[in-house]
Amino acid sequence: MSQQYGSVELVGDETVRYFTMAVLLAALTAALSQISIPLPGSLPPFSLQPFGMFFAGLLLGPLWGGLALALYLLVGIAGVPVFSNGNAGLGYVLVGQGTGGFLVGFLVGAVVAGAIVHRGTTPRDLRTVSVPVQVAGLVAALAVVYAIGVPWLSAVTGLPLPRAATVMAPFVPFDLLKLGIAVAIVEGGYLAVR
Amino acid sequence: MLTYRPGATVLHRLDPRGKLLVQFGLAIAVVAHPTVPWLAGATLLGLVALAAARLSPLTVLRAYWVVFAVLAVAPFLAGVAPGPPWFRVDPALRSLRLVARVVPVLFVSAAYLHTTSVRETRAAVQRLVPGKAGQLLGVGMALVVRLFPLVLADVREVRDAIRARGGQQRPAWERARLLVVRSLERTLARSDRLGVALRARCFAWNPTLPPLAIERRDYPVLALGVALALSPLV
């Protein structure tokens, strides 16, 4: 007979489930940040990075979705090359090439999207959430990302705010397209089994 | 790429909490004081940190060359004017001064990465953040470090499979959708298996934490970090 280990306080089954999903979505965000789909002509490559934030907010709600993105940032700060182009380090997040605000924006965006879609810390079944609400949550998340990212870019590089906004503007339509794809994936019935 | 290398330098032996604090403090200080004397002092501190870590500044510049190249464009963009004289020097110089802040911050950050294992950073986070949140962040970091290469391999495999079946002919948005759906599916399956494995091994709120101790040599580092972080108030 083993010892009793009376003081061990097990993490509850539901918590383990949300926690492992947060961990895996953090790893998926890191993986998708390394992959982009080349577009024809002089268009910028189609980065898959925002999907991490979209799914974290949609599937996990504000608390666990926020944890997923927080883990992504922390692992990068600790030195694992998880940011775009294999970058890492606190210095990269804080100043980097001026895009660190977008990384922090993803974290806040996931929390905002999760709060709008799930209206509480416990994730609810997405089948009970209407598509307009899901879209509203993700649009708000994108707004947050740009609201943090553009002033940050301006602060780090010294570009005036309007000019920083002009630099980032071409990415907006692509991000809206990704938003549409994310909602389509969730609504496509594939996640209904969960 | 800059990664952790085991070693015996002073920086290797310092507590990760002090080193993290100095990084935050330095970033705060140079944002608050983008003046030439502060920048010179910060750059000197960055060089000292690199020397203490036995890391050449050239290695760091090479590792972050994309970052520096992108940043170098900013002063030109800031100086360009829509009408005569077409280029104005003052905004360009201001931008240059702001961009120059990046250099010391990246130097110190590189010294940290070179001398601190992920395990130590995890232990620091677990101690800095109290209670259940700290436990989930600490264990979560270890798990993400473990799973990132596996998930990245999954995503690449899915991408190659789509290519192998003529995915190139499809529009980019459809390829993105296919790639993301399949990757997400595999990721969630891994999540289920990980959950069972964690529970089987008594995943608990109150485990024995990885060892970490503040020693006498860490106090000056902590003091420097606090001083830098509070410097905007001066």
Add this chain to the structure above:
Amino acid sequence: MIALEDVTFRYDDTRVLDGLSLSIPDGEFCLLVGPNGSGKTTLVRHLNALLTPDSGTVTVDGAEVTERPVVARTTVGMVFQHPRDQFVAATVGADVAFGPENLGLDREEIDCRVDEALSAVGLADRVDDRLDSLSGGEQARAAIAGALAMDPDYLVLDEPLAGLDWPARESVLDHLSGLHDEGTGLLVVTHDLRDLHERAERVVGLDGGQVVLDEPPETALDEVQALGVRDPRC
């Protein structure tokens, strides 16, 4: 002694376990066979409260497992099918330490258990290696060490040999035999009896969520073909 009594478990509308009773005495080497979907994995996950039965009871040494999951999970160690999915840290030693850390043991005891568990599977000199640098057989053995570090009386292994090449298979089996000789009870879920049937003391066959075969290997081999297993003597 592990005992299941009249255990029923439904998944959606299917009865995966259908009034199943089975007892496994201390120290026995038992094989669990059955076609895909016969309920093998579901059954073993009941043994340490990873799943809770809809009706019936599961007891280990007389105590009901769902009431004291920590006792159940330290008495019955579980090794899952894909070793890569159950590792929680990047290095061998850190992963094996995960279970004992959750039990709140002090650092000295943890180090001692890690060392013992790794010695038992022949990996004592690989403690600082990255898990990804291990071969398939070594990964399987590292996963076994992770369960052994909980100091269990029984070890349950779900398809521990799947996908291993011949030498790796032999080495895993030799270490399992060694554990059995020292008194650890083994329950091995398998589709392939080669090299296992000579070592085991009992074969239990499962079909449709019920025990349909329960005999010593010598006589069981005549009947295993009906359970999706090839007679290893042919």
